[in-house]
Amino acid sequence: MSSKEKSESRSMVTFLIHGQEYGMKTEAIRSIIPVGDMTFVPGAPPSVAGVINLRGDIIPVVELEGTTRDDDAPWEEGLALVVEIPDDAEDLAVALMVDEVTQVDRADFARIEDTDELMVARDRADAVIGVLSRADGPLLILDPAGLVPEEKEVGA
Amino acid sequence: MDWDSEDIELSEEELITLVAEAEEELDGAEGVLLQMEAASDSFGRRAGDEERLDTLFRAMHTLKGNASSVGWEAMASLAHAAEDLMQGVRDGTIAPSGDVADLLLRTVDEMRSLTSALAEGGEMPAVSASLIRDMQSISDRASEEYAGDSRSDSDLFRGGGAPGTAVEGSALVVEIEVSEETDIPAVRALQAIMACEEMGSELVSDPSKDDIDAGAMEDGGRILCRISEPWERGEIAEALHEIEGVIHVRFGTSTGEDLAGESGAESEVDEGKSADAGIARSADTRQIRVDVSLMDRLMNQVVEMVITRNRLSSLIETLSDHGMRDLSEEMQATVEQMAGITTTLQEDIMQTRLVPLDSLFRRFPRMMRNLKKSSGKEFHFQTDGGDTEIDRSLLDAIGDPMIHLLRNAVDHGIEDPEVRRGAGKDPAGTIRLSAFRQENFIVVEVSDDGGGLDVEAIAARARARGLLDSDAERRMSEEDLLDLLFSPGFSTSESVTEISGRGVGLDVVRREVEDVNGTVIVENRPGRGSTFRLSLPLTVTTVRSLLVEIARQVYVIPLGSIRETIRLEAVDLHRTGDTPMLPFRGDFIPLFRLRDFFPDSSGAIAGGDEKYIVVLSMDRRDYGLLVDDLLGEEESVIKPLRRPIGNIPGLSSATIRPDGSVALILDANGLFKEMRRTARRAINE
Known part of the structure; x- marks a missing residue:
């Protein structure tokens, strides 16, 4: 998604994960919830911290890949964005752990540039689809679909 | 014929009903045809063959009626040719040979593809003209060879002795009542008129087909049909009662031209057959078609109720812990009553899902x-x-x-x-x-x-x-x-x-x-x-299970895979290599910890205080799982683990506990297989 001539103003939620500020389009975010006790899932991908019960649905709690915490201690309590994942087959949602929600704002999505062009965040997760330059530093834009990689073949 | 599914204007409901009925008829027809093909030399003479041929004929007849009532010409023309052919087989003028069966099976195939095209709303495949031609030429040849009265042959073939009498050379007035309860009364009314058309010549009806197209029968009601040279009444009654939504069929005779005038005349009910058919009908109306998604929703709601009930029980225990014994005992009794109802409801709904x-x-x-x-x-x-x-x-x-x-x-x-x-x-x-x-x-x-x-x-x-x-x-x-x-x-x-x-x-x-x-x-x-x-x-939504604690987390084990639970201190373990072995029913079975199955996550599931062994049975052998505590049995509601978690061997799904937390459901088979795979990998490395 490189810069285009037309402007495309959309609502965006911005939040902090380990000091880096990220943004995601507001329409993908169902709610912001406190996450307390969660159930650890042995054998789950490393990005999955556990599962919680959200009004009768079992929702995986995920950490953004590439943002591994300094200590391996289980994550105690905090805030998560419940993000709806586009999927043809089923209703998918994950709770993305964040440190703090900074603001809800409008942003010009046409100004989002490829991360490569700015040489930032190369080691970041697949979910980062672009970057928005701002006066107070780059804002990394997350794509909800990137939070849930396609299912791998079992035993492959 | 250039023809598209969109040419038929049907509501979603009508479409679903039409497709479902077509599939049902085709399944039935196919079963008979396969038998016919397998036993072509003796077919028609074995016990039950008459009924089979009738089933087949009726299937084609119903398909034709349903299709023409909505203007589905491709299906109607195929069914028409097949019906003629079947008529010949039933009359005995066409031998039920393997070739005939094969031809009809190909027709069924063709009809299936038409039906799925209709269901998917895609373009209708072209109907094979040669198929229709082949069927017609067999029928034509047969009717030339047997120029006799095939209709009376048919009666003989069917055993004759029907209570109704053929009314030759005169006209018959049939009064048909279509229920307003049926989902598509107007279509049913058209089907009824067309069925009457089949049964004689020169039909006049009130309301006419045009009236019905204009909306005359939208809420059901009565139709009068006058049929010249009608077949015998029993057959007419039977055919009409086969149409969904037809609740009454009555007969009167007519000699005049004015249909409306005749309708008031005394109607005689065909006591024999139509009474029987009426009974069959009322048995049918005791069954209704229900959308699967509605059943799924019902099931989900019952499941939510089970969760709520479990939660209520655990809250009452808390009350009791807080010294409110009297109140909690009374509440406990009430909840138990409710639990009984929920269980029955759950079982009943489960029953509706069984096929x-x-x-x-x-x-x-x-x-x-x-x-x-x-x-x-x-x-x-x-x-x-x-x-x-x-x-x-x-x-x-x-x-x-x-x-x-x-x-x-x-x-x-x-x-x-x-x-x-x-x-x-x-x-x-x-x-x-x-x-x-x-x-x-x-x-x-x-x-x-x-x-x-x-x-x-x-x-x-x-x-x-x-x-x-x-x-x-x-x-x-x-x-x-x-x-x-x-x-x-x-x-x-x-x-x-x-x-x-x-x-x-x-x-x-x-x-x-x-x-x-x-x-x-x-x-x-x-x-x-x-x-x-x-x-x-047996069920997909709940499972009877044992709750266990492993490393401060609760896990759920389906009772179906548990052989026994044993106190660890009550047994003497043996050791083979690294694996402790448990003497069990005259044998030694391996003993594992949950972390043995999940080496990558072992750190997070270590540090328990093991007191019990749960002996699990898998396909062919048993093994023991060490757990910290046994927490009792419950009816666990199965919830899927979705992406990015997906398939983890050994964890089939999850459930929600009465306190709102999530517990994982272990899969004994999957665990053991995963274990063996890990072991195999370790050996290979």
Whole structure:
């Protein structure tokens, strides 16, 4: 998604994960919830911290890949964005752990540039689809679909 | 004919009903045709054949009526030609030969593709004109040869003696009442008129078909039809009562021209047949079609109720802990009462979701017939236990795996006739599909009396595929080697044949079965065949289970896989290598910790205080799982673990506990397999 001539103003939620500020389009975010006790899932991908019960649905709690915490201690309590994942087959949602929600704002999505062009965040997760330059530093834009990689073949 | 599904204007509901009825009729017709083909030399003379022919004729008749009432010309023209042909067979003017059966089977195929095109709203495939022509030419030839009165032949053939009398040369007034309760009264009314048209000549009706098109029968009501040269009344009544929504049929005679004038005249009810038909009808109206998604919603709501009930019980325990004994006891009694109702409700709703496996099984004779033709192998196909009931979502889920296993049995199981003869066997093999209930499972088996599985060849192929090295092989039992068949990347077929299809292997079968918490294993009888056995859970939404605590977290183990629970301090363990062994029923079984199964997550599930052993049984053997505590039994509601978690061997799903937290449901089979795979990997490295 490189810069285009037309402007495309959309609502965006911005939040902090380990000091880096990220943004995601507001329409993908169902709610912001406190996450307390969660159930650890042995054998789950490393990005999955556990599962919680959200009004009768079992929702995986995920950490953004590439943002591994300094200590391996289980994550105690905090805030998560419940993000709806586009999927043809089923209703998918994950709770993305964040440190703090900074603001809800409008942003010009046409100004989002490829991360490569700015040489930032190369080691970041697949979910980062672009970057928005701002006066107070780059804002990394997350794509909800990137939070849930396609299912791998079992035993492959 | 240029024709598109969009040319038919139908509401969603009408479309669903039309497609469902067409599929039902086609299934019924196909079953009869296969029997006809198999026994063409004696067909028509065996007991029950008359009814079979009637079924077939009626299927074509209903298909034609339904199709023409909505202007579905392609289907109507096919059904019309097939009906004529069937009429001839029923009258005895056309022999029910294999060729006729084959022609009709091809017609059924064609009708199926028309039906699915209609259901999907796609473009209608062109109807094969040659098919219709072939059917017509047989019918025409027959009616030339037998220029007699085929109608009376038909009566004789059907046993005659019907209570109604043929009214020749005069007119008959039929009063038909269409219920407003039926989902599409206007369409039913049109069908009724068309059925009357079939039964005589020169029909006048009030309201007319145009009136009905203009909306006259939208809320049901009465139709009067005057039929000249009618068939006998019993047949008319029977045909009309076959139409959904027709609740009354009455007859009067007419000699005049004015239909309306006749209607007031005394009507005589055909006591014999229409009374019988009326009974059959009322039995039918006790059943209703329900959208599956509505049933799913009902089920979900009941499941939520079970969760709420469990939560209520646990809250009452808390009350009791806080010294409010009297109140909590009273509440406990009330909740128990409610629990009883919820359980009954849950069981009833579960019951509504059950369908006999026959609805899946009856698809297979046709497929097997085609496979027999294309493979050049000879075999008999038998099914057994089709009345075993299963949750309909499971039925959908095992369709593809069953097709695959049956194809496998033809492709790899049954030997060529010469080979069989050489081995002193009947040149024609037997493939058997059977189902039965066993404790908490529904078992579905595909077995053949072919050559069985070649364990050596399986091992060799696994080595070639890099799934196995000779070191590991030496340690593996025959069962383990057979299990390699289900490994991804393993396929016994040397080339991808049409029969086994697209190179999809048994690994996919296993995955699809495991997706619905079932298991699949293979039993080998060298030289005498093999059996693939699917075990499927009885229900898909809840499971009776034992709650256990492991490393400060609660896990759920389905009771179906538990043999026994044992206090750790009550036993003497032995040690083989690193694995502690438990003496159990005269044998030694290995003992594991949960973290042994999940080496990558072992840190997070360590540090418990083990006090109990839960002995789990898997397909063929038992093993023990060390747990910290036993927390009692419950009816656990199964919730899926979705992406990015997805399939984790050993964890089938999750449930919500009364306190709102999530507990994982362990899958005893999956755990053990994962363990063996990890071990195999370790040996290979």
